[in-house]
Amino acid sequence: MKKVELRNVCKSYDGPPQVVTNVNVTINPGEFFILVGPSGCGKSTILRMIAGLESITGGQLLIGDQVANSLMPSERNLSMVFQNYALYPHLTVKDNIVFGLHVKKVPKEERKRRCEEVAAMLGLSDYLNRKPRHLSGGQRQRVALARAIVNESPVCLMDEPLSNLDAKLRAHMRAEIRQIQRKLGITMIYVTHDQMEAMTMGDRIMVLNKGEVQQVGHPLDIYNHPANPFVATFIGSPPMNVVDATVAHNQIHIEGIKPIDIMDSQLANKEIIQVGIRPEHISFASKEIEDKRRNIVEVVNVEVLGNETVIAFKLGAGEWMAKWSGQWRVQIGDRIPLEISYDAISVFDKESNELIKSPKVSDLHVFEHEVI
């Protein structure tokens, strides 16, 4: 188990526009580390630089304690799972799995033993003599996984390994990959564009946008304290509602709703800000709540997901979403009262995009381990 460290890593493909800019991160031994970001933000590029499949045009890459910038891919002692699995169509499942062991001239008996061990772990024992084209998508995925772990490399890289699977299988494989990683203790660097995968699988995640690191941290810290509006809207589903707002007379003014009283001094001498609120932090305003905190809005869409309801409504020029638990029998066109409290909002600086204030109510939804 090795650490992987990136120091000011940059990348430009034959030309000035940098597709990856100044990435600094240390991935700890045995950690499940996730690179997440919208498509085209440079995730694959970073992963391929770590693998040695792309050259690093600036900065340093360390694997273990060794500078790895100029090492050949084979010298980096890692394994990789590709998005399209990259299985050899002319080889059987068994030969695909032991391909790397065969290259390294591992003796035949040991090859067989390790192959069977890994196949048993992934439920592939019955398919060892099939060709990949006779497998389902999920089974192919497992073969790719088996091939990556049979080498027992200390570092494993995965580039969107689940994106070709259907939703149910994806959820299943998420848990399985996570378990295997824990069991083997390998350092995992996992690329995905799916914030849900990032949230559920990662020990830590790194959010990227346009080749720049937006935030690195524990999934829940990122969820509760997003560093900027991009992270706030990228992580979480439905995304956080973010709008421009102004501060005046110790109140926040947002187009379309009543002013919100400021309760502390965090917003002192700010004038123009961005306000964000997570859909689940918008609350229904019951009749007892005083009128100046009740906002009546028009519903434009309702999705009831069994035990929770996502309501889209018009607010000012835009459209917001609220997510409430329970089945709310709301109709499109209904006008419903909402409350947006000061404790529930995040505030970002308008110029620097930095987080000024995160919501307090999120604490209400946290159940510490002791409670259980």
Add this chain to the structure above:
Amino acid sequence: MNGQPVPQKTTTPMANVNPSGFWKRSKNFRVAMLYLFPSFLLFSVFVFYPMMKTVYLSFFLTDYEGFPSLFVGLENYAYIFQSESFRKSIIATFIFVLITVPFGVLLALFLALLANEKLKGIGFFRTIFASNMGMSVAASSVIWLFLFHPSIGAFNQFLATFHLPQVEWLLDPSWAIISVSITTIWMNTGFAFLIILGGLQNIDEYLYENANIEGAGYWYQLKRITLPMLSPTMFFIITVSLINAFQTFGQVDILTQGGPAESTNLIVYSIYREAFINYQFGPASAQSVVLFLCILVVTILQFKFGEKKVHYQ
């Protein structure tokens, strides 16, 4: 090919299950036939009819215009198999095939592997390697005729500069077949190169990336990834080269006219001489039938034994 537009009545599937309407039920079949008709017509006129006619003529002696005059049964076949000249022609053909197909395909494979490397300016070499595809057999044969010229030809001049003995490229019976083979290999390289390069570029780049990560070297990747993945392409190009080699004519006609001492009298050239120089259309047809059977057998053998080694995706 343009099929005539078929007037379509929109009928629901239920309406089609009318047992009495044979005319209706056979509609799909009739439409298919209509679309196939142009190719049937062309094949009949240019392939099936001449084939039948050749088989028919091979049982006859003909007059000098090629009209059958006397039915002789299998005598034409007996005649050609006893003929020394035909036996030599068969042997020359097999030698020629055994030289041109393996060397031609290997050369094309080698060039394609080179041209598939990701290097600056490789496009230039790809163009060059494929460029002789655009040249006619006649033009390239004439070029080679000059190169092989005993006194002013480039090859002998080259040998002379190193004080090596001169070679009678086209006049020495043991060299002539090699010279014709070299010309043929050169002429076929462009096409084979292009097909193999296409096959190489179809191989998923990720397969090599994975192999690189696993530590496989160039030769290992060539043997374990490239060649197996290329096998359908190789199978195709070997089949086509074999058939082409059996049917070689143009370069023989221009370079050697079958000589010297019939050493390059390849079978198609032999057929041509029999028919259009000796006006023996009967024996010529018999030779054609034998050639047809040879190609058929070789192709069947190739499909039977070669295809097992082919990995289709």
